[in-house]
Amino acid sequence: MFEIVMNGLGVAFLWFAIEYCLRHQTTKSLDDASLIPFADDPEVARRVEQATGKTINAVAPPQAQPGWGNMEV
Numbered sequence: 001m002f003e004i005v006m007n008g009l010g011v012a013f014l015w016f017a018i019e020y021c022l023r024h025q026t027t028k029s030l031d032d033a034s035l036i037p038f039a040d041d042p043e044v045a046r047r048v049e050q051a052t053g054k055t056i057n058a059v060a061p062p063q064a065q066p067g068w069g070n071m072e073v
Contacts, residue, residue: 035056038048045056
């Protein structure tokens with residue numbers, strides 16, 4: 001019986017902790033956060049936009065400049 005009560009308290013604590021952490025989030029902010037993994041690849045961002053109809057603010061990764069990356073230390 002004690003284990004059931006402790007398990008119930010653990011689940012309740014987890015539920016309230018998640019609710020507390022997400023209390024200031026809106027549907028829009030959570031939706032934007034779910035699209036972040038696609039923001040660094042413009043081609044994938046375009047495909048996701050076409051598939052979902054949601055706008056993704058894609059940022060192209062910086063291009064390597066000539067001479068960078070082959071330095072001798």
